[in-house]
Amino acid sequence: MAEGAPSPFTPGYGRKPAIFGGHGEELNELKAVFDTLDFGENHSVLVSGLRGVGKTSFLTTLQDAAREAGWLVISDDASAGLMSRVMDSTIPTLINEMTPATRARLTNLGIWEFSAEIEYIDRHRTVKPQLRTDLVALSTALGGTGGVLITIDEVSSGKVRLRELSKFALQVSHALEDGAQIMVVFAGVKVSLDALLAEEHTTFLRRSREIEFERLSAPETRRVFVETAGLGGRSIDADALDKLVSLAQGYPYLVQLAGDYAWRNDSNASSITLADATVAHDRAIRAVESRVISRVYGDLSDVDQKFLDAMAEDDDRTKVADIVKRMGVSDAYVQVYKKRLIDSGYVHPVGHGYVQFSLPYLGAYIRRRLAAEAHDGGEDGGWHAYPAPDLPS
Template sequence: MIAEMNGIAAHAGSPFTPGYGRAPLVFGGHEDELDELTRVFQTLDFGENHSVLISGLRGAGKTSMLMMLQDAARREGWLVISDDASAGLMDRVMETTIPAMLDTLEPATRTRLSSLGIWQINAQLEYVDRHRQTKPLLRRDLIALSEHIGPDAGILITIDEVSSGKIRLRELSRFALEVSHALQAGANVMIVFAGIKIDLDALLEQEHTTFLRRSRQLDFRRLTPGETRHVLDESIRIGGRRIEHDALNQLISVSQGYPYLIQLAGDYAWRNNPRSAVIDQAAADVAHEKAITAVQRRVISRVYQDLSEKDREFVQAMAQDSGRSKISDIVKRMDVSAQYVQVYKKRLIDTGYVRSDGHGYVAFSLPYLGEYIRSMNDEPAAVDDGWDAFPPPPSV
């Protein structure tokens, strides 16, 4: 919503969305893939898009992509099942999500569905319970829903936060098996899994996930400088303000193409003086300091804590260099074999935190991870908090 404030067009709030689970106002990168996937909701011409795997480091825009797909599917009349890969996924979908979905369908569709003997629906055409004459199976639900919502719509299933824990992977494998049976029966279903690449790879190694190995795969990394500029500039324009050229360049440099940091830096710059028509250099300076501190505290510190001991040794060896690191130097610093280092190099590349940077070199792909590791070795500066003038009295 745009409102007039002090003679300028002002957004009702910040157009940036650094909070978790909020789709960005302007989506950067992967526009072609987004367009292709959303066309499926209009045409039902799936091609390779019955199953999609979205990988990428934390904050790279995977959840935002899922939300964009969900909104596009609903606009075309599709049913949407959205959840994460936490324990109890199958029960939540079958016992909560689908029953709630039934109550949103047209009365004629609910009547047809009730005649199948899968769900109990009362005289008011509201879901009551699941029939138990046959074993409840997700595949039955998906096939029935797909057949009775009509030929011009389908079912989108999005599963976020895929984890490589053994118990979670077993449940996801069973879930995938049920979806594959529904697809084989002709159900119009698109399923999208999102997570870190190393976790998605672990899912593909499970039983019953053969059809997922043929999935469309999208890898979310950093945006280009041009894409970053577009997201920042266009979000500010839609919000009803403009930004000085040098201030915009500074926000681009600060964010380093990392989607979460783009939203965070843009939000800090916007809120610095929200009543001004122009975001100036002073606002960009404030955003610079606040955004880096916040991303290191909220994301990078947690990423580092999640790494294994040997992964940490690898990135600590990398952090001794201000730019890219030579693999042979990492071998010397870790005092291990080159073959050993290659194992952890691959693991870290698969997490998205490290990337190859020319033959024999690696670099951090998560901005400010190297700086965070180096800062842990810095001695904290002494802080005068005023209490030196008030020493504690001796105990009585």
């Protein structure tokens, strides 16, 4: 092994893991479409799951596979201005990256203006440009040898964003009806995807293939650690592997983060030791709490937070009847938020009348947060007892 070998673990946002854990079958089936153009149920795909479970890495892997197969890739997120970004920036960029022969096919379609050297100049505007027309043209220009992959990440349940997404989806559906070879993949938390499906013009998405990202099994987590380290030329000692698997709890982001920390603790050694895993344990938990857990909790409504606060009083599973008592509300009220949190993936049912946190360390984070608030006199750090004086007039 080379001295100071670089880490094969990839904890950075959206980076493709060297060894993909889970959903290998679905990934291979989607990749096969890029070679065969035999779509089956895969014209539209919905990928759901909480932060850090591998959705963006999954999209990145799909994008790379599509490009290798000669497909065009439109990749964006669901933030405001999606339609204009795709039509005014992404598609012109794709055209400029095409081979001259492929661009030449576009000249016969009368949609874009080209120079004598067949370089893209501007959109032909005898009619109002539409995304559906552009997508059909791009698909046609590939001459039956490829298609267009569209990936939209970070689907949000905000009303304004959903309206734009539904209009975008309508254009894609029309392009599909017109014969364009398209695979479109939307990714986000399940409650946001469900909100998108409830919008107008998203009928075709209701027949989408659904892929739900949850935490990996323990054997799969072990495999990812061992095979990833092996790619870098190192082994993992048995006790170190046990500690890393226990730490990661099947959470893909934690697998990459903990593996990276353990690797870098002594990158010159031939194996990752228990000492390396111990260092990784403390650093990874601090990092995942600040980068993921706290943000996940902060994204929730006040009532959602109170529901989880009530759950956090227990170390393991929580009886729903106890949540009702702790929140001081009716059972029917609690059931509404229980369903919402289950649909969102934050909690899951375990046995009759019990729920449990789905996200590792979320319960522990909430317990520490509540204890700190009680010690400090509330979220404002105790400043409610020292109001600021009025400014002089």
